Amino acid sequence: MLTSLLQYKAWANQELFAELLRIDPLTQHSELHAALRILNHIHVVERIFVANLQGIQHDYSATNTPETPTLAALQQAVQATDSWYLDYAAGLSAEQLSERLHFNFVDGDHGCMSREEMLAHIVTHGGYHRGAVGRIMAQLQLAPPRDIYTRFLHQDQPQRREAS
Numbered sequence: 001m002l003t004s005l006l007q008y009k010a011w012a013n014q015e016l017f018a019e020l021l022r023i024d025p026l027t028q029h030s031e032l033h034a035a036l037r038i039l040n041h042i043h044v045v046e047r048i049f050v051a052n053l054q055g056i057q058h059d060y061s062a063t064n065t066p067e068t069p070t071l072a073a074l075q076q077a078v079q080a081t082d083s084w085y086l087d088y089a090a091g092l093s094a095e096q097l098s099e100r101l102h103f104n105f106v107d108g109d110h111g112c113m114s115r116e117e118m119l120a121h122i123v124t125h126g127g128y129h130r131g132a133v134g135r136i137m138a139q140l141q142l143a144p145p146r147d148i149y150t151r152f153l154h155q156d157q158p159q160r161r162e163a164s
Contacts, residue, residue, distance in 0.1 A: 002097070002116065005123045005149075006089055010082035011156070012147035016130055017075040019137065019145045031140055035133045036068050042129045043074060046081050049118050052103040052111075053088065062106055089119055 016039075023032045041064045051058035069077070097116040105111055113121070127147075134144030154160050 002089055002119055003086070004153075006082075006085050006119065007156070008149050008152040009123050009126055010079075010086065011152050012127070012130060012145070013078050013082055015145040015147055016133060017071070017078070019142070020071060020133075022142050023137070023140065028140055031136050032071070033068060035136050036071060036074060037064065038129050038133050038136075039074055039078070040064055040069060042126045043078050043081060045125060046085070046122055048106065049122055050081065050084060050088075052101060053115060053118055055101065060106055085119070085122065 020032070020035060023035065025032055044060055044065060045063050048058050048060050048063070092115060097119075098114050100112050100114050101118070102110065102112050130147055134147075137144040
């Protein structure tokens with residue numbers, strides 16, 4: 001299930017980045033900037049959890065960066081991170097998934113989560129914020145992608161649409 005959810009997350013990210021190309025960077029600059037800030041936040045949190053999962057330090061002092069990356073640069077970074085999560089989760093045993101790890105949040109608070117909980121957090125956190133980007137698109141009269149899990153499953157495995 002976790003692998004499927006991480007695959008869904010990667011698919012949803014690709015769908016959203018493709019649709020964001022419809023935002024005009026000249027006439028809709030502030031909306032595009034807001035969307036990029038949200039997506040960069042997702043990415044930074046995911047990179048922080050990459051470090052947490054590996055038990056290493058990261059260089060982030062906040063859950064976003066002062067600078068805003070371009071759409072193309074952020075898309076490339078997100079795709080690489082999505083691939084990392086898929087590869088990482090594929091190599092974990094049930095015992096490793098349930099192992100609890102201690103870490104610090106960027107605000108200094110201590111945290112303790114299992115690897116499985118961290119991976120679930122990555123999936124749900126990204127979904128929550130992708131929805132905010134979808135609202136920005138809707139306000140621009142652009143239909144946001146339907147990044148729902150059922151759509152992913154049926155697009156990924158069309159045989160599921162066949163009657164039994």
